[in-house]
Amino acid sequence: xxxxxxxxxxxxxxxxxxxxxxxxxxxxxxxxxxxxxxxxxxxxxxxxxxxxxxxxxxxxxxxxxxxxxxxxxxxxxxxxxxxxxxxxxxxxxxxxxxxxxxxxxxxxxxxxxxxxxxxxxxxxxxxxxxxxxxxxxxxxxxxxxxxxxxxxxxxxxxxxxxxxxxxxxxxxxxxxxxxxxxxxxxxxxxxxxxxxxxxxxxxxxxxxxxxxxxxxxxxxxxxxxxxxxxxxxxxxxxxx
Amino acid sequence: xxxxxxxxxxxxxxxxxxxxxxxxxxxxxxxxxxxxxxxxxxxxxxxxxxxxxxxxxxxxxxxxxxxxxxxxxxxxxxxxxxxxxxxxxxxxxxxxxxxxxxxxxxxxxxxxxxxxxxxxxxxxxxxxxxxxxxxxxxxxxxxxxxxxxxxxxxxxxxxxxxxxxxxxxxxxxxxxxxxxxxxxxxxxxxxxxxxxxxxxxxxxxxxxxxxxxxxxxx
Ligand SMILES: Nc1ncnc2c1ncn2[C@@H]1O[C@H](COP(=O)(O)OP(=O)(O)OP(=O)(O)O)[C@@H](O)[C@H]1O
Ligand SMILES: [Mg+2]
Numbered sequence: 320x321x322x323x324x325x326x327x328x329x330x331x332x333x334x335x336x337x338x339x340x341x342x343x344x345x346x347x348x349x350x351x352x353x354x355x356x357x358x359x360x361x362x363x364x365x366x367x368x369x370x371x372x373x374x375x376x377x378x379x380x381x382x383x384x385x386x387x388x389x390x391x392x393x394x395x396x397x398x399x400x401x402x403x404x405x406x407x408x409x410x411x412x413x414x415x416x417x418x419x420x421x422x423x424x425x426x427x428x429x430x431x432x433x434x435x436x437x438x439x440x441x442x443x444x445x446x447x448x449x450x451x452x453x454x455x456x457x458x459x460x461x462x463x464x465x466x467x468x469x470x471x472x473x474x475x476x477x478x479x480x481x482x483x484x485x486x487x488x489x490x491x492x493x494x495x496x497x498x499x500x501x502x503x504x505x506x507x508x509x510x511x512x513x514x515x516x517x518x519x520x521x522x523x524x525x526x527x528x529x530x531x532x533x534x535x536x537x538x539x540x541x542x543x544x545x546x547x548x549x550x551x552x553x554x555x556x557x558x559x
Numbered sequence: 560x561x562x563x564x565x566x567x568x569x570x571x572x573x574x575x576x577x578x579x580x581x582x583x584x585x586x587x588x589x590x591x592x593x594x595x596x597x598x599x600x601x602x603x604x605x606x607x608x609x610x611x612x613x614x615x616x617x618x619x620x621x622x623x624x625x626x627x628x629x630x631x632x633x634x635x636x637x638x639x640x641x642x643x644x645x646x647x648x649x650x651x652x653x654x655x656x657x658x659x660x661x662x663x664x665x666x667x668x669x670x671x672x673x674x675x676x677x678x679x680x681x682x683x684x685x686x687x688x689x690x691x692x693x694x695x696x697x698x699x700x701x702x703x704x705x706x707x708x709x710x711x712x713x714x715x716x717x718x719x720x721x722x723x724x725x726x727x728x729x730x731x732x733x734x735x736x737x738x739x740x741x742x743x744x745x746x747x748x749x750x751x752x753x754x755x756x757x758x759x760x761x762x763x764x765x766x767x768x769x770x771x772x773x774x775x776x777x
Pocket of ligand 2: 360361481
């Protein structure tokens with residue numbers, strides 16, 4: 320589904336990604352962990368080209384991102400993204416937040432988009448919030464709406480960048496529950512998170528990043544129970 | 560001040576009326592073309608390419624960094640004669656005001672757009688929207704709301720600044736105030752009257768804008 324080869328990226332003179340190779344398979348849930356500043360967000364943002372990269376290649380669902388003939392908007396239609404700070408559109412109701420892209424990008428009718436949106440709101444447990452504005456939602460509700468908004472485009476892959484980091488602790492569970500459900504339904508997911516419980520329970524594979532490289536990868540059991548590298552061990556000892 | 564002569568104000572009333580209509584006309588033209596030109600220049604200032612951005616930057620530098628007074632003189636006596644033997648002072652005034660307001664409005668426009676959180680554009684793009692779609696449906700609707708108060712401010716400044724066109728004998732309100740002063744050698748009657756009329760104009764506009772803001776908030 321996503322093939323990343325020798326991905327390199329610098330901000331000015333600071334090299335943030337120093338050659339990342341990873342293959343994400345269909346229906347796989349890949350969890351990315353690592354210390355702050357290790358390049359996790361940058362890596363994720365390269366996957367839908369919110370961040371341009373300098374070297375290497377990324378192939379998403381058959382599209383070569385560096386190929387000038389590739390229509391990036393088409394790629395982004397297939398790759399949903401959920402942000403740490405939700406980024407809901409504050410001037411629109413929850414319903415319009417969700418229906419906008421399907422109508423303008425996928426050219427669905429209003430009826431079809433609304434039906435889909437209501438289905439998704441039911442799925443994240445927020446049908447009754449369809450007609451309110453985002454500022455009246457709690458953090459957990461806002462993030463569930465953001466997930467519904469991304470899903471409305473019927474993407475093939477979902478990227479999550481620390482989706483629960485901006486939430487009060489009592490709201491983390493409701494968002495993780497939605498993500499678990501999504502994983503169970505077979506969605507391909509790449510999740511950057513500090514929720515080690517989620518990584519262990521839902522992840523098919525865990526990537527440990529540090530200093531712009533993938534230091535170690537493996538099943539959750541391998542990474543959490545028998546880490547091989549010193550840096551992995553020291554990171555895990557701090558967060559577990 | 561002891562012998563305030565209302566009779567000469569009454570005598571000049573028809574001229575003040577004509578003048579205030581020209582003042583309103585100049586202001587409206589300035590607001591209209593200043594806004595359109597300002598949007599274009601604001602867009603130009605946001606282009607990534609530095610070379611393309613340069614002339615727009617300097618446009619704003621020039622019109623914000625030099626007195627409108629000087630700009631009016633340059634345009635009326637320097638630029639307009641290139642196109643016509645007898646420049647119309649009202650036209651010169653309208654052009655000067657529009658060009659000057661455009662520089663301020665360009666900045667208001669740019670600041671409004673750049674005040675919108677980067678995450679909004681990223682969310683829109685991540686959903687597959689083009690840059691134009693993201694601007695149209697996500698960024699501009701939020702930016703315009705924030706632009707209304709500073710734009711209103713600029714329009715009020717524009718009404719007051721139109722008085723500078725008196726210096727090239729554009730027959731707007733201030734021109735008639737000066738004419739009256741010259742005829743009667745009186746200070747308070749002409750200038751107080753003129754001041755009062757400007758005050759009515761600017762207060763009416765700010766009332767109107769307040770209503771618009773409230774409407775937008777609801
Ligand atoms: N737009 C940018 N301009 C310059 N430097 C940046 C930019 N974005 C990120 N960086 C730098 O790149 C490095 C990696 O950042 P990144 O956000 O990818 O880390 P992260 O692993 O997601 O960290 P965190 O856990 O804090 O979110 C950091 O040193 C950061 O300061
Ligand atoms: Mg990050």
